[in-house]
Amino acid sequence: VPQIYADILESDAMIPNTLSINKRGALSIGRSVVIDGHSNCLARIVTHAHSDHISDLNASISRCRSIMATPLTIDWLTELGYSLPTYKVRKLDYGERVEVENLELLFMKTLHIPGSLQVAVNDYESGLRIVYTSDFKKPGRETPIIESDILVVDAVYGSPSYVREFDDYIDQILADFVKQLLTSGPVFIYGYHGKLQEVMQILRSEGVLAPYILPSKVYRLTKIAEGYGLRVNDYLLAESDEGREVIQSNWFIYFEHVNSSKAVRSNKATHLILSGWEFKKPYRRLGRRYWLVAFSDHADFNGLLTYVINSNPKVVVVNSARSTHADVFAKEVEKRTGINSIVMP
Ligand SMILES: [Zn+2]
DSSP: OOHHHHHHHHHTOOOOTTEEEOTTOOEEETTTEEESSOOSOSEEEOOOOOGGGSTTHHHHHHHSSEEEEOHHHHHHHHHTTOOOOGGGEEEOOTTOEEEETTEEEEEEEOBSSTTOEEEEEEETTTTEEEEEOOSOBSBTTTBOOOOOSEEEEOOTTOSTTOOOTTGGGHHHHHHHHHHHHHTSSOEEEEEOTTHHHHHHHHHHHTTOOSOEEEOHHHHHHHHHHHHTTOOOOSEEETTSHHHHHHHHHTOOEEEEETTOOOOOOOTTOEEEEEOSOOOSOSEEEEETTEEEEOOOSSOOHHHHHHHHHHHOOSEEEEEGGGOSSHHHHHHHHHHHHOOEEEEEO
């Protein structure tokens, strides 16, 4: 008996043999659906456009019958260079139900990046509801918690030490910090696609008024997200005449992908790098005009546990492909909640 099945037998869990997770994190249910990775299934679901959730997408585009995602995610994938044949694309609204063979799929919003969703699968054959949360934060507030029989989670912050006590206030803390820095010069903010757009909206809702300057890729992704309701206001393409004029004024916020080093030079500027891997303080100085801000688009350890407790599953499956300390998380869930937990793959 392979280890994984031994674990299941031991924990008396009710995992249907149709459920599997491969090494690259793809969650398959029979030959019907595969979520956030590829296997030869009828439908590939993309929960959001982050790179670790779109692995092997081209294989799915050629071998699955349909590609399902929110309209925003579909447009972002196209912008990121994927060519999705129109006849294969199935655009999903939050709250929508779709049937694929003997499964009923329900798609719900998550707070993570624009266009993110989570999936509940009602398996008529086994009578079980399988929920895959994908990435989320603020469970029970801006991410609805779905009740489940089997809950599949990516334990991004799987260890009890991964807790940010200031998480509930980070939006305000970040906005206040940016406001203060803007009095002495422009502010450059570096992060991943999606997280940048979330921060743009947060700063506006916290009353930050300075114009945003965006390089072309960030600009185009923002424009798409704005079309689906992201509130950004007053943003300009860095390479445009207007953009250059604002840059001269020295009162602006520049948003750049964290891996890009092409940002406009400005000697009065302060640079903020957004990172979820900081737990002690909301921000930490890295250099004279460089700061790291502990802004994450993921729930911390406590947030993950909150989802588990309120979803009230019979068994938790920790997807090790996208987890940190999956084993620790599974053990902590069992210890703290008494719910059977296994690690897959
Ligand atoms: Zn993500």
